[in-house]
Amino acid sequence: MRRYLRVDWRAGLSLVGTLLALLSLAFVVPILVALAYGGEDLWVFVASMALTAGFGxxxxxxxxxxxxxxxxxxxxxxxTWLFAAMFGALPYVLAGNGTVAYPVNALFESMSGFTTTGATVMGDISFDTHSRAIMMWRQATQWLGGMGIIVLAVAILSQMAVGGAQLMEAEAPGPGISKLTPHIAETARVLWIAYIGFTALLMASLYALSVVAPELAPEMNLYNAIAHGFSTLPTGGFSTEARSIEAFSPAVQWLIVPFMFIAGVNFVLWWHVISGDPWELLRDNEFRFYLGAISLFSLVGTVILFFDASLQTPPTGQIGGHFERSLRYSVFQITSMTNSTGFANMDFNEWGHSAKALLLFVMFIGGSTGSTGGGIKILRWLVILKSLRREVFTTIHPEAVRPVRMNGQPLDEDAIRGIYAFTLLFLGLFFVGFLLLSADASRLPEFNPHTLDLLTASIATLGNIGPGFGVVGPMGSYNGFPVTSKLLMVVYMWIGRLEIFPVLVLLTAAYWRS
Amino acid sequence: MRRYLRVDWRAGLSLVGTLLALLSLAFVVPILVALAYGGEDLWVFVASMALTAGFGxxxxxxxxxxxxxxxxxxxxxxxTWLFAAMFGALPYVLAGNGTVAYPVNALFESMSGFTTTGATVMGDISFDTHSRAIMMWRQATQWLGGMGIIVLAVAILSQMAVGGAQLMEAEAPGPGISKLTPHIAETARVLWIAYIGFTALLMASLYALSVVAPELAPEMNLYNAIAHGFSTLPTGGFSTEARSIEAFSPAVQWLIVPFMFIAGVNFVLWWHVISGDPWELLRDNEFRFYLGAISLFSLVGTVILFFDASLQTPPTGQIGGHFERSLRYSVFQITSMTNSTGFANMDFNEWGHSAKALLLFVMFIGGSTGSTGGGIKILRWLVILKSLRREVFTTIHPEAVRPVRMNGQPLDEDAIRGIYAFTLLFLGLFFVGFLLLSADASRLPEFNPHTLDLLTASIATLGNIGPGFGVVGPMGSYNGFPVTSKLLMVVYMWIGRLEIFPVLVLLTAAYWRS
Ligand SMILES: [K+]
Ligand SMILES: [K+]
Structure with missing residues (x-):
């Protein structure tokens, strides 16, 4: 075989094996949790660890x-992502509790974790059905996925020139970080310091708040602090609470907002800030656009919610006319849905048409390149907007030559075309996904989602956001879908997370043979 | 003023005036119809003619x-399109009958006519409410719009290099047809021969069928033959019947199909065929893709309808299991919705999820460049697909240089980027239109369209298709929308028809001053 294929698949699988063996170490987290809570599901994680390590x-x-x-x-x-999702699904199957015990559901939940999507098929999100260890494993898969994404985005995709990813600000301080294989470990180390640091800071802050001012954070405790620290920095969105962040006090909600925001920024920039050059952050065009977009849409959302007198939401009560609530719900949801986190501090299905239209719009934006956020991404939209402006200008002045600039540098036209190609391919897959989900939904007469639910299910999985509207809303579940739809969405979470092209090239004959 | 603006707006408006004066001659058609049917609304058209000519x-x-x-x-x-729509709306207002007597509705109906969209706000499509002359004027606006579109597409947009339109097969036989101003009249003459010829052939065929075999076409007569000849070749879709082409027999439906197909083909190619080089047609990549897409999707649609046993549609009865009906409904609707004609031979709202998903998909394709069809258009999708294939290839072989070819010629990379830009801008406008229609719809509590209705309303107006799903279905109406939504859709029909950029550049300071 080896002689006929130009791809060294043995070397590739061997490296995947090494990464799986490393991943098996992560089962230590739920094992510790199981030990702390009376040993429930302990064997599940020991067995999962052994199977993963053995296969690796x-x-x-x-x-x-x-x-x-x-x-x-x-x-x-x-x-790596496919096998991680498969072996990460073992605990759900082995524990055998609730809807996630079914293999396809377990795979869905695990892929949703490792791709930091946060879409769930867990029917009953509570400790009545699931052990503390299982629920913590679910959170941990997101954090592990986020670690992988940062390295993937900064060290690998930018070198592959996938969909214009070569334009990303990938120059971290330190020697030779822009070269591929030899320096991946170095890049990873530098960026993981920022990732681990922010995670630890959020966990400590949440826990400290619950200890110092328990009246401000009645539902917070060490377990919840760790669990939500695990799912914030990877823009994950899983929660151990059925009502997501609505289960927590306004103080906790406000505390999570800046960390959600941080998670959507290129971690190379955070490394600059940490190593003493904070101005690099403010000079970066993508960061400024991200900050500007979230500020603008949060403001618009606040105004819409403030003037929507009809909005009644027990237990939080009236939002319309109440400034802090309008601001909090808007800033939280806009940040969460723009950068693909997917946390919710209320069921935004109750919002009016205008506010929901705004949320649907920002779902197509995505995080920054080099962040853990998914979707089309800020940099691509920025390049597209600049390029469209140029296109209008050259329609008037066909003779004019105007490069599109990013951070002052003229962009390569191939990279611009790559960005257009990626964006159209992404939107095309979103649309095809919606059509397939629509056709498939009609197979189950008792499953009657609205069109909007199916539209958002497609973008929420492909864009690694998690929740959408209606049945797949933040307090809802993907469990009602037919099995075929679930498998499609597993694939969508996977290819969306890997920015499509790495999977697409595997499907071409040219990749394997030429 | 003139000294400060680089645009010679006086010369521009003067030319618009000339075209309006020419357009006023078109009122002869409804005047003749009014005379033939007892003079009803005669004064309306005489007055409209005088006002249009006077303004011109x-x-x-x-x-x-x-x-x-x-x-x-x-x-x-x-x-030209804006003023044509405004003056073409006069008869609806002056006649004062039905919903179209309101100025905004009249403008909507007229813009829908001149842009060959076919979306209607006419509440009661029947001769009980409207005169024969008014109904024929409505059909004639589409035919006049189609005449304008052919010249616009072949002679003007291709020279403006708008959204990659420079790639179009625009080389008609005859000298110097590719140069802008001096030869527009020559290009127009050549292409209009084809347009007028096909229109006359369809009108004659329909009328001949009703005379020779009245049992095969019981509802057809001279008036209907002329009316539907007027709205087929411009991919218009207006009908004098409330139930569109469903009002006619299967024989009439089958007769209309090839003419709908013809309307979506580049008229330069028809000129080649007429002048004795039919192989030019089959050699053209865009035509082959158009033929292939319609054949493939018609086949898929036929299979879906054939196996949908639940499909009951009085008066036509069962479709599932009936081959001729499955084939006829599929071929007719796929052709009609792909190339933006918008005719219907049944209410496809009654179709199942899969068949509707297929229809929704083809609504994003559009006609060929140089045809009267709207939307993104076949050529652009073909270039995008070829370019995406190359993008995947160069991801594997970053060093490879592979031009994208069309009809054997390597394409300019600027043109490819222009096509991506146009397509993304079109899709962006579609999405923003959907969001604005959604937000606006919530202002009218009694108006409760589904999300899918609003999605299709946006694409059906921007893509100049006409009908969508639900309330805007082929037997439905756009009359229920708020006035603000109607005005938005008037703008969408207008900018969609002109391929966006010509309107967009007018909004830039660079156009007027630099
Ligand atoms: K997420
Ligand atoms: K149409």
Whole structure:
């Protein structure tokens, strides 16, 4: 076989095996939680750890000295997420509780975790049905996924020139970080310091608030602080509470907002800030656009909610006419839905048409490049807007030559075309996903989602957001979908997270043979 | 003023005036119809003719020797359609019958006519409410709009390099047809021969069928033959029957199909066929893709309808299991919705989810460049698909240089980028239109369209298709929308028809001053 394929698939699988073996160490987290809470589901995680490590080690044997090249990177990236999702699903199946015990549901929940999507098929999100260890594992999959995404985005996709990703601000301080294979570990170390640091800061802040001012955070405790720290920085959106962040006090909601915002920023910029050059952040065009978009849409949302007198939401009561509530619900939801976090501090299905239209709009924006956010991403929209402005100008002045600039540098036209191609492909997949979900939904007469629910289900999975509207709303569930739809959405979460092209090239004959 | 503006707006308006004066001659058609049917509404059209001619002549006086250049072309194109719609609305207001007597509704109906959209706000489509002359004027506006579109597409947009339109097959036989101003009249003459010829052939065929075999076409007569000849070749979709083409027999429906198909093909290719080179048609990549897409989707639709046993549609009865009906409904609707005609031979709201999803999908395709069809258009999708394939290839082989080819010629990269830009802008406007219609719909509590209705209202107006789903279905009406939504859709029909950029440049300071 090896002679006929140009791809060194043995080397690729061997590297995937190494990464799976490393991933198996992560089961230590739920094992510790199980031990702390009387040992429930302890065997589940020990068994999962053993199976994952065993499979990883077996894969490693395919090639004892793997030398994966640039071409194998596509392979490694695609299969790492796929296998991580499959082995991460084991605990749900082995524990055998609730809807996630069914293999397809378990795979959905696990893929949703590792892709930091946050869409759930868990029927009953409570400790009545699931152990503390299982619920913490669900949160931890998002945090692990986020670690992978940062490295993927900064060190790998930018080198693959996938969909214009080469334009990303990927120059972290320190030597040679822009070269692929030899320096991945170095890049990872630098960015993970920021990622781990912010996570620890959020966990500590939430816990400190619950200890210092328990009256301000009655529902917060160490377990919840850790659980939500795990799902905020990866723009994950899983919660151990059925009502997401609505379960917590306004003080906790406000505390989470800046960390959600941080999660949607290129971590290379945070590394600049940490290493003493905060101005790099404010000079960056993508950051300024991200900050501007979230500020503008939060303001618009606040005005809409403030003047919507009909909005009644027990237990929080009237929003219309109440400034702090209008501001809090708007800022929280706009930040959460723009950068693909997917947390909710209320059921926004209750909002009026205008406010919902605004939320639907921002769902198509996405996070920054080099962040854990999903979707089309800020940088691409910024390049598209600048390029469209130029297109109008050159329609009037066909002779004019005007480069599109980003951070002062003229952009390569190939990169601009790559960004257009990615964006159209993303929107095309979103639309096809919506059509397939629509056609598939009609197979189940008792499952009657609205068109808008299906539209948002497609973008919420492909864009790794999590919740949408209606049945897939923030307090809802993807459990009602037919199995075929669930499998489609598993694929959508996977390819959306990997920015489509790494999976797409695997489907071409040119990749394997030429 | 003139010294400060680089645009010679006087010359532009003068030319618009000339075109309006010519347009006033078209009122002869409804005047003849009024005379044939007892003189009802005769004064309406005489008055409309006088007002239009008077305004046109007045505008001409702004510049007695207009020398409009390339820049003024944007201005002339945008204002010609706007003024045509405004003066074409006069008869509806002056006749004073039904919903279209209200000025905004009259403008909507007239813009829908001249842009060949076919969306209607006419509450009662029947001769009980409206005169034969008014109904024929409504049909004639589409045919006049189609005449304008062919010249616009082939002679003007392709020279403006709007959204990649420079790639169009615009080389008609005959000397120098590719140069702008001096040869517009020549290009127009050549293409109008084809347009007028196909229209006359359809009218004659329909009428001949009703005379020779009245049992095969019981509802057809001379009036209906002329009326539907007027709205087929411009991919218009207006009908004098409330139930569109469902009002006619299967024989009539089958007869209309090839003419609908013809209307979506680049008329330059028809000129080649007429002048003795039919192979030019089959060699053209865009035509082959158009033929292939309609064949494929018609086949898929036939299969879906055939196996949908639940489909009951009085008066036509069962479709599922009936081959001719499945084929006829599928071929007719797929052709009609793909190339933006918008005719219906049944209320496709009754179709199942899968068949409706297919229809929704093809609504985003559009006609060929140089045809009367609207939307994103076949050529652009073909270039995008080829470019995406290359993008995947260069992701694997970053060093490879592979031009995208069309009809064997390598394409200019600027044109490819222009096509991406146009398509994304079109899709962006579609989405924003949907959001604005959604927010606006909530102002009228008694108006409760589904999300899908609003989605299709946006694409059906921007893409000049006409009908959508639900309340805006083929047997429905746009009359229920708030006035603000109607005005938005008037603008959408207008900018969609002109391929966006000619209107967009008018909104920039660079157009007027630099
Ligand atoms: K998420
Ligand atoms: K139409």
């Amino acid at each position: 080690v077996a894969l490693r044997r395919l090639d004892s000295e793997p030398k994966p090249g640039a071409r194998e990177a596509f392979f490694v990236v695609a299969f | 002549v007045a505008l001409r006086r702004l510049d007695s020797e207009p020398k409009p250049g390339a820049r003024e072309a944007f201005f002339v194109v945008a204002f």
